[in-house]
Structure formats: C-alpha cells, structure tokens
Amino acid sequence: MAKKLSRRSFLECALAGGAAAGTANLTIMRDAFAQASGPIVIGHHCDLTGAISSWGFWHDKAAKAAVDLINQGGGIAGRKLELATEDTESNPASGARKLRNLIQRTNAEFIVGSVHSGVMLSSIPIATELKTIYFSTGEATEATGSKGTRFSFRTGTDTYSIAAASLPWCVESFGKVWTIIYADYAWGQSTAQESKVYIERAGGKVLNAIPVPLDAKDFVPYLAQISADTEVLLPAFIGSLSVAFYTQAKSMGLDKKMKMYSSSASIEAIAPDDIQGAAEGVYFFENFPRQLKAKDDGFHKQFNKLVGIDDVDAREVGGQRVMDKSHGWQAWEDIFALKQAIEASGYKTRKDVEGVIQALEGMQMTNSLAHPQGDKIIRKQDHVGIIDCYISRVENGKLEVKKRIPKEELAQNMPLRHNLSEMPV
Amino acid sequence: MTRRSIEIGMAVSAATFLISVPWLIPALTDNFWVSVITEILIWSLFAASANLLFGYVGLLSFGQALYFGFGMYGVALGIDHLGLSFWPAFGLGIVSAIAMALVSGVFAVRLSWHYFAIITVVFSLIFYFLAVSMKPLTGGDDGINFSLPPVFRFGGSIWSLTDPTFQYFFVLAVVSLCFFLMYRVINSPLGKGFLAIRDNDLRASLIGLNVYVLRLIAFVMAGFLAGVSGALFAFFGRYASASYMFYQVSGEAVVWTIVGGAGTMFGPLVGTTLFIVIREIVSSHWEHHSLIVGLLAILAVIFAPKGIVGLWNGWMTRLGERDAASAPPRLTLQAEP
Numbered sequence: 001m002a003k004k005l006s007r008r009s010f011l012e013c014a015l016a017g018g019a020a021a022g023t024a025n026l027t028i029m030r031d032a033f034a035q036a037s038g039p040i041v042i043g044h045h046c047d048l049t050g051a052i053s054s055w056g057f058w059h060d061k062a063a064k065a066a067v068d069l070i071n072q073g074g075g076i077a078g079r080k081l082e083l084a085t086e087d088t089e090s091n092p093a094s095g096a097r098k099l100r101n102l103i104q105r106t107n108a109e110f111i112v113g114s115v116h117s118g119v120m121l122s123s124i125p126i127a128t129e130l131k132t133i134y135f136s137t138g139e140a141t142e143a144t145g146s147k148g149t150r151f152s153f154r155t156g157t158d159t160y161s162i163a164a165a166s167l168p169w170c171v172e173s174f175g176k177v178w179t180i181i182y183a184d185y186a187w188g189q190s191t192a193q194e195s196k197v198y199i200e201r202a203g204g205k206v207l208n209a210i211p212v213p214l215d216a217k218d219f220v221p222y223l224a225q226i227s228a229d230t231e232v233l234l235p236a237f238i239g240s241l242s243v244a245f246y247t248q249a250k251s252m253g254l255d256k257k258m259k260m261y262s263s264s265a266s267i268e269a270i271a272p273d274d275i276q277g278a279a280e281g282v283y284f285f286e287n288f289p290r291q292l293k294a295k296d297d298g299f300h301k302q303f304n305k306l307v308g309i310d311d312v313d314a315r316e317v318g319g320q321r322v323m324d325k326s327h328g329w330q331a332w333e334d335i336f337a338l339k340q341a342i343e344a345s346g347y348k349t350r351k352d353v354e355g356v357i358q359a360l361e362g363m364q365m366t367n368s369l370a371h372p373q374g375d376k377i378i379r380k381q382d383h384v385g386i387i388d389c390y391i392s393r394v395e396n397g398k399l400e401v402k403k404r405i406p407k408e409e410l411a412q413n414m415p416l417r418h419n420l421s422e423m424p425v
Numbered sequence: 426m427t428r429r430s431i432e433i434g435m436a437v438s439a440a441t442f443l444i445s446v447p448w449l450i451p452a453l454t455d456n457f458w459v460s461v462i463t464e465i466l467i468w469s470l471f472a473a474s475a476n477l478l479f480g481y482v483g484l485l486s487f488g489q490a491l492y493f494g495f496g497m498y499g500v501a502l503g504i505d506h507l508g509l510s511f512w513p514a515f516g517l518g519i520v521s522a523i524a525m526a527l528v529s530g531v532f533a534v535r536l537s538w539h540y541f542a543i544i545t546v547v548f549s550l551i552f553y554f555l556a557v558s559m560k561p562l563t564g565g566d567d568g569i570n571f572s573l574p575p576v577f578r579f580g581g582s583i584w585s586l587t588d589p590t591f592q593y594f595f596v597l598a599v600v601s602l603c604f605f606l607m608y609r610v611i612n613s614p615l616g617k618g619f620l621a622i623r624d625n626d627l628r629a630s631l632i633g634l635n636v637y638v639l640r641l642i643a644f645v646m647a648g649f650l651a652g653v654s655g656a657l658f659a660f661f662g663r664y665a666s667a668s669y670m671f672y673q674v675s676g677e678a679v680v681w682t683i684v685g686g687a688g689t690m691f692g693p694l695v696g697t698t699l700f701i702v703i704r705e706i707v708s709s710h711w712e713h714h715s716l717i718v719g720l721l722a723i724l725a726v727i728f729a730p731k732g733i734v735g736l737w738n739g740w741m742t743r744l745g746e747r748d749a750a751s752a753p754p755r756l757t758l759q760a761e762p
Contacts, residue, residue, distance in 0.1 A: 049712045087712055092568055092666045094708075097464070101705075104457035117567045118666055125570045125663035129587055140567050147570050186567035189560040211558065 039080040040342065042067070042335060043108025045099055045123060045134075047116050050090025054239070054269040055115050055324040058307070059137065059331035060085060063112055065306045066335040069369070076339045077347070083335075084108050088119045095119030096126055103130045109350055110342075112334045113137055115327050117187055124152050131353055131425070133360070135334040137327055139187060139265060141194065144383045150423040153360055153378060155337055155385035156330045157287050159187070162263055163194040164414035165389040165405045166285045171202035173403075174259045174283070175231025178204055181222060181245075182236035184211035191236040191263060198413075204232075214241070219248040226254070233260045242266045246278035255281050261391075264326035271313040271322045273397035284399060286390040287326045288373045290314045294390065294401035295374065303332065303372035312398060329373050336370035337363065337378070354425045361421050376407060381419045386411045428744040443597060447590040456589065463593050465694075465701050466600045467657045468678075472685070472693030473607060474650035475678040480688030481611060482643040483623035484537065487675045488545030491529070491552050492522040492648040494670030496655025498556070498563060501665035505571040506562075514574070515656050522652020523645060525552075530644035534637060537626070549672045556667035568666030586660055596657055603653055608690055610646065619643055623688075680718060684725040686732025695733050 044063045047056030067083040075081050084106040088095035095114055102108040103126075110133045114120045117140035127134035128149040136143040141158040157165070171178075178199050182188035188211070196206045207227045212219065226233060233254065237245045249255065261283040272279045289295050292304060292311035304311055307323065314323040338356070341347075341363060345355030362380035365371040376387040386407045392399040442449070450458045471493055478484040499518030503509040509517065529548045536544055556563045563569065576595065577584040586592040610616050618639045621629040630636045659665045677700075678693075685696025700718055707714040729736045 087708070089712075092566075092664065092668055093662075096662050096664065097705075098708075100457055100460050104460065105455050118668060121564070121567050121570050122662060122664040122666065125572070129663070142567065184558045186557075186560050186565035189558075189565060190567075213554070214557070 037079070039082045040076050040110075041082045041084055041106065041108045042338060043099075043102035043106060043111045044083055044085040044331070045088055045095065045102060045111050045113045045119070046085050046331075047090045047114055047119065048085075048087035050088070050116075051239070052090045052116050054321070055327060056087075056090070057321065058269075058323045058325075058328035059112075059115060062307050062328050062332040063335060065308075066332040069306065070335065070339060077343050081335075081339075088114050088116060090116050090119065092116075092118040092122035096122045099123045099126050099134075100130075103127070103132050108132070109353075110338050110356075111135065112331055112338075115324070117143075121147055124149060127151050131350065133338070133353065133356060135330070135337075137330040137334070139190075139263075141190060144420065145418050148383060148418060148420045150357055150420055150425050152420070153334075153337075153383045154330070155333050155365075155376060155378065155387070156327065157385065157387065157389065159190040159194045159263075160417075161384060161386075161410060161414055162191075162285050162389075163198040165410040166261075166391055167195060167198035167204075168202045168413060169391065169403055169405065170232070170261050170283070171199055171204040174261060176204040177229055177231040178206050178234060179226050179230040179232075180206060180209040180234045180236070181226065182209065182211060182234075183238065183241055184213050187238070187265070188212075188236045192234075195234055195236075199234075212237070212241075212245075216241070217244070219245055220252070223249060223252055223254065226258075228257070230258050233258050235260060235262050235266060237262075238265050238268070243270065243275050243278065246275065246282065250278045250280075259283065261285075267394075267399070268324035268327060269322050271315055271397075272394045272399065273313065274322075277397065279394045280397070281394060283391055283393050283402070285326075286392050286399065286401070287387055288329045289390050289392065289401050290325050290399045291401070294392070297367070299367060299369045299372040302369055303329070307332070333365070333371050333373060337365060339370075340365065357425060374407075379411070379416075380421050381416050383420050384414075386414075427748050428741050429748075431741070431744070447593050459589055459593055461701065461705055463589075463596050463661060464658075465698050466596050467654050467661060468681070468701065469694040469697040470600045470603055470657070471651055471654035472678040472681040472697050473604065474647040474654065475675070476682040476687055476689075476693045477607060477647045477650060478643060479679065479682060480686075480692070481616065481619045481623060482640060483626075484534070484640065484643070485542045485679065486545045486644075486647070487542050487672050487679065488529070488533075488549040489647065489651045489678055490670050490672060490674035491545075491549040492526050492651035493655035493658070493674065494552070494556065494665075494667070495522040495525045496652035496657075497659040497665035497669055498569075499652070500656045500659035501569040501571055502562070504574060505569050509574075511574045511576050515660075518656030518659065519649065519652045522648050522655060526645045526648020526652070527641075530641050530648070534640035534644050545675070546672045549670060549675060553667060553670040553672070556670055563667055564665070566667050568664055568668070570664045573660065573663055592661070596661065599653065599657060603650055604690065604694075607646075607650070611690070615639070615642070680722050682732075684722055684732055686734030686736075686738075689732065689734040689738065692732045692734040699733070 046060050067081050070081050086098035086102050088098055113134050113136045115138040117138045120136040120138050120143050128151045133151050136154045139158045141160040143152055144154050180192045182192045192209045199206055210222050210225050212222045235245055264286050267284050308317050309323050314325040341356045341359035345359040347356050360378055364377050367374045374388045376385055379386050388407050389405040390401045391403040392401045446462055474489050478486045496518040499521035500514045503514030503517040533544045557565050573586050575583045575585045584591055618634050622636055626636050681696035682693045686692025704714055
C-alpha cells in the first residue's frame with residue numbers, strides 16, 4: 001500500500017512539473033535590456049478594472065495621448081517612445097504581478113504608476129529591486145515618505161501635501177471647530193490623520209474623527225455623531241460612498257449648519273451636476289482646476305482637447321464619463337517629466353538609470369503643453385511634486401475656484417520628513 | 426509503455442524541470458516566468474492547506490486566507506515594526522498563523538459542512554475588517570512594504586531573496602519540505618484517522634477516534650501550511666496587505682484544489698499551475714480572464730469530479746490493471762499445492 005502511494009505521489013509530482021513545463025511560454029523574447037538605438041519603453045501600471053477603474057480609464061487615455069504627442073515631436077532623444085500598459089485590477093496582488101510583467105517581460109524601463117495606494121505601495125519595493133523608476137499617481141504619502149526609495153517619485157499631491165496646502169487657509173476662512181468623518185480604510189485614515197495635525201497647527205480644534213465602514217449603506221448613525229458645535233465638516237470618501245454621504249448629509253440639512261471641505265478624491269470622476277445638487281456649496285481641494293477659466297491658458301485648453309474633455313466639467317466629449325482631473329494629469333505629465341530627465345541625463349540603457357534619478361531630483365518643469373497643470377518642481381529630498389493648488393466651491397453644479405495656493409506656499413507649509421535622495425541606487 | 430515507465434518518466438521530467446528553472450526559463454523566454462513559477466509554488470502550498478482540510482478531512486474551508494494573512498503580517502510586522510532579521514520574522518509569521526488557527530479551530534471544528542464553511546468565512550471577515558481599520562499597525566489596505574533582510578551570511582558573502590535564483594530555490598525547498606511533511610502525515614496513522622473522518626465521522630467516532638481533536642489537529646496543520654505560504658508570499662512580494670485576508674482569496678484556493686484534484690497530494694499544485702498560467706497569458710489581452718476560471722471550475726466539477734489528478738490517476742489505474750492482465754503468469758520453483 002505504501003509503495004503504491006509513493007509511486008502515485010511521485011507520478012503526481014511529475015504531472016505537475018510537466019504541466020508547468022508545457023504551459024510555459026517558450027517564445028524567445030526580446031533582449032532584457034533595451035538597445036540604445038531602439039525605442040524607449042515606458043510601462044503604464046494602470047487601474048483599468050476594479051474599484052478605481054473610473055479613474056484608470058482617464059490615466060490610460062492621458063498617457064496614450066502624451067506618448068502620441070511625444071512621438072509626433074520626434075520621440076525622446078530621437079528614439080521612438082513605446083507605451084506598454086498593464087491593468088493592475090485595482091488590486092495590490094495583481095498590481096505587483098503586473099509590474100513584474102511590465103519590467104521583466106515587456107522590458108519597460110520606467111513606470112508611470114497606479115493611482116491605487118495599495119497597488120503603488122506594493123509596487124515600490126519591486127520597482128526598486130528591479131532598479132526601475134516608479135511614478136506614483138495616488139495619494140498615499142508613504143510612497144514618497146516612509147516607504148519611498150530612490151526610485152519612487154510623484155509630480156502630484158498626497159495626503160500630506162493636500163493638508164499642508166489647504167488647511168491653513170481653510171481654518172482661517174471657514175472656522176476653527178472641525179469634525180472629520182472618513183471612510184475607514186487607508187486613504188481615509190491617512191487623510192484624517194494628516195488633516196488633524198494641520199487643523200490644530202492652524203489654531204483649530206478637531207472635535208471628533210468618525211470612521212465609517214467601507215460597506216456602510218446608511219450614514220445616519222455616523223452623521224448623528226457630528227457635534228452641533230462643528231463649524232466645518234471634513235468628509236473623506238471616494239466614489240459611490242462619497243455620493244451616498246453628500247446625498248444623506250444634504251437630506252439631513254448639514255450643509256445649512258456647517259461648511260464642508262473635502263479632498264479632490266471625493267469628487268473625482270463625478271460631475272456635481274450629476275448628483276442632483278448633493279455637493280452644492282461644498283468646498284473641494286483641486287490641484288488642476290476642472291474649469292479652464294480658472295487656469296486660462298492655451299496649454300490647458302490644448303490638454304483638454306487632446307485628452308478629449310470639455311472645459312467646464314472635464315466631461316468626455318460626446319460621452320458621460322468625467323475625468324479625475326486632479327489625478328489624471330499626472331499620467332500625462334509624468335511621461336513628459338521622464339522625457340525631460342532622460343534627455344537631460346543622456347540616458348541610453350538601463351544602466352544609466354541613476355542619471356535619470358539625479359535629473360529628476362529637484363527638476364523644474366515649466367508651464368507648457370508638456371506640463372499643463374503649471375510650473376512645478378520635484379523636491380529633491382522627498383521626490384514630491386511641489387505645485388500650485390486650488391480650493392474650489394460647488395456653485396450651480398460647477399466647481400468654481402475660490403483660492404489659489406502658490407507652490408511656494410505649499411513648500412513652506414510642508415517641511416521635509418524624509419530624505420530619499422541620500423538612499424543608494 | 427507500462428504505467429511504471431510513464432510514472433518514472435514523468436517524475437524525472439518534473440524534477441529536472443524544477444531544478445533547471447532558473448537557467449532553462451531565461452534561455453527560452455524571459456525572467457518574468459521564473460517569478461511566475463515561484464509564485465505558483467507559493468500559491469500551490471496555500472491551496473494544499475485547503476486540500477488538507479477538504480480533500481483529506483472533509484471540511485470545506487473558505488477561511489484559509491486568514492492564516493495566509495497572519496503569515497504575511499508576521500513577517501512584515503516582524504521586519505518593519507520589530508526590526509527582526511529573516512529567520513525570526515519567518516518564524517513569527519508561521520507561529521502567528523498556527524496560533525490563530527488554533528484559536529479559531531477550537532470553535533470552528535465543532536461544526537461541519539456548510540456551518541463549518543460559514544464560520545471560517547466569518548472569522549476571515551472579522552480579521553479582514555480589523556486589519557483594514559488598524560492602519561497604524563497593519564497599513565490597512567495600503568499594506569506594509571519592507572526591505573528584505575539577508576537569509577544567510579557566511580563570512581563576507583550574503584544570501585538574499587533579492588537574487589531571483591536563490592529566491593526560487595529557497596521557495597522550492599520550503600514548499601517541497603511542506604509537501605513532504607504533508608505526505609508523511611497523510612500516510613501515517615494520523616492521516617488514516619483524517620480519512621476515516623472524511624468518509625464517515627460517525628463511524629470514526631464509534632471505532633474510538635476523537636473526531637474533534639483530529640479535526641482540530643488537521644485545522645492547525647492547514648493553518649501552518651497557509652501560514653508558511655503567506656510568509657513566503659510576503660518575502661516574495663516584500664509586502665503584506667489586509668486585502669490578502671479576504672475570503673475571496675480562500676475561495677481561489679478551493680477552486681484550484683477542486684480543479685487540480687481534491688484529496689490528491691499534488692492536485693493543488695496542478696490546479697494552481699493551470700490557473701496562474703492561464704491568468705498570466707490571458708490577462709494581458711483580456712481583462713475578464715476570471716471567466717475562464719469559472720468555466721474550467723464548472724467543467725471540472727461536471728466531467729472530472731476528482732480533478733485533473735484524479736482523472737490521471739484513473740487512467741493510470743486502468744493502465745496498471747491492463748499491464749497486470751497482459752503479464753505472463755509468474756513462474757515459481759515450487760509446485761503448486
């Protein structure tokens with residue numbers, strides 16, 4: 001009996017190995033390293049499906065449009081630019097796998113990364129190990145903070161910079177007594193934590209921080225915890241949870257009792273017009289105004305045209321989708337930032353990546369079609385985008401800019417917490 | 426060709442392939458597939474934990490992701506928060522998973538069938554939501570990433586999982602050891618007790634087996650296997666996240682096991698290989714690749730209820746019977762009585 005079982009298990013082992021061998025892709029692929037004269041491959045680690053796909057759609061569109069534009073202008077350093085896109089499925093496990101796929105299989109030399117915090121944080125160690133620059137487009141501050149490396153960069157804002165840019169003005173303008181209500185997961189918790197620090201630093205007080213489970217359908221038990229003394233409410237929700245929150249808060253008349261201020265993520269891919277006035281009167285942080293008139297220049301207008309959105313709601317021309325404009329621009333600009341750094345450093349192959357990193361550290365970008373969001377700098381030490389920010393209010397169903405916060409003010413309000421530029425390559 | 430020669434041929438091919446992966450694969454295709462095969466080994470160990478319970482004890486668990494997650498977090502917290510080196514962190518991951526399996530098993534194995542399945546899902550969900558909400562400790566769904574400490578230091582040389590070849594062989598060694606341990610247990614008197622409970626727990630209790638204790642032992646062992654796989658996956662990904670503790674992850678292990686062959690030693694490895702390779706090939710071209718998983722699971726349940734390995738074993742048994750029938754009668758020196 002024992003002999004029979006032993007033989008069978010031996011056979012089963014053989015079968016498994018055979019299956020693995022038989023299914024392995026035996027096609028000879030391209031060289032592991034891009035040739036100095038061949039195309040440069042940028043990988044797009046894009047959330048095309050899953051929870052955050054309504055944003056990923058726009059990142060994909062923006063990245064493709066940017067690559068087309070660069071190739072029309074002669075590519076990067078005279079080499080054609082190729083974009084390889086992989087769907088992260090808005091899932092850290094899939095995202096990590098797809099990143100290896102992009103780098104090891106598709107030979108992507110640089111990565112324009114996910115907007116999903118979990119995906120980008122799971123990706124950074126892999127990108128670092130494979131010595132590949134990874135631009136995060138999401139808001140987890142850890143990506144260029146405590147979990148950042150020499151290879152992790154961002155041109156946009158994170159929960160730290162959003163709080164630093166906006167809350168000093170908000171506390172002064174809206175009131176000193178705040179309540180925070182947030183989706184009880186990483187982004188909501190991070191927003192609550194960073195915001196509390198800056199509200200208190202500006203002389204305000206946070207009465208309560210109320211976590212709401214992700215599967216909440218009825219907000220009443222949580223809205224009931226908001227103190228009547230609250231002057232300003234800071235909600236932190238995304239997507240359908242955000243719509244549900246504003247709808248129920250409005251029906252309870254909270255908008256008449258207190259001001260509300262939230263991050264751009266709460267209204268991304270949503271046109272205020274489409275939610276029947278639920279967000280009317282609410283203030284939102286933006287880093288690329290939805291309305292052209294708020295940053296009225298030809299670069300912004302041309303960007304809108306090339307990405308295929310209107311100049312008011314950032315809505316798809318001829319469609320209903322709304323762009324996540326305060327995040328989606330990064331998929332465009334990150335590619336141009338890489339182009340600038342590659343050309344400045346004389347990059348030829350992967351072994352020259354350190355030069356690109358050094359070029360990116362402290363790199364200044366000028367308001368142009370390449371950088372339609374505006375002038376900006378990637379701060380050398382923490383690899384964070386220092387950019388102009390805006391605070392807008394929903395009025396008659398449109399986001400109207402009320403305050404522009406210059407990038408210099410952001411830099412001043414956001415002291416360095418980490419120095420990634422001293423880490424080894 | 427006889428059954429034995431087929432078996433030997435397959436075994437030699439498999440062993441040769443597995444040992445040559447780090448050199449063979451890059452010569453034929455790209456390094457990416459070495460990572461995929463490493464991942465297959467880890468996930469097949471996870472599926473083996475579901476198989477131990479379902480295939481050998483008759484307990485359908487949708488909660489193995491909980492122990493996988495504890496294995497992951499033991500490693501990640503050990504390295505990132507406690508500053509542990511490789512082996513203590515690995516040990517912490519495994520011990521955490523075993524401890525959690527013991528605590529939840531005390532309650533879960535009192536139940537059977539759908540009640541057991543439900544309680545395993547409930548445990549998984551409780552700790553999933555706890556992990557999501559405890560961001561300062563767990564990183565929530567953002568997770569925790571960490572830098573790998575070296576595995577060994579010999580004088581001036583350092584062995585680390587950052588070397589893909591070393592990583593592959595490390596994972597292969599650990600997974601092989603776990604499968605060997607499982608094989609020894611299944612073929613021991615303890616394993617026979619598991620099978621007796623699977624086939625008829627009432628009869629098993631009537632012949633003096635303590636069904637509760639045996640189920641608890643199996644549950645903790647399955648937690649151990651899931652914990653080892655979780656710890657390996659944390660090392661492989663340099664990352665841990667609450668999202669891996671969701672019951673859907675457990676469900677994948679059950680599907681891989683059923684399609685590969687529940688109650689067979691290497692069924693989970695075959696099922697996992699099949700689905701991960703399909704996923705890697707299809708997912709770059711078609712985002713709805715999981716539909717294929719569903720279709721294959723349905724086909725397997727209808728046409729191969731014992732899974733691919735069960736089907737193969739059936740063919741081999743028939744081949745063995747044919748060999749025996751066609752063999753010449755055995756000559757003996759002694760006269761028949």
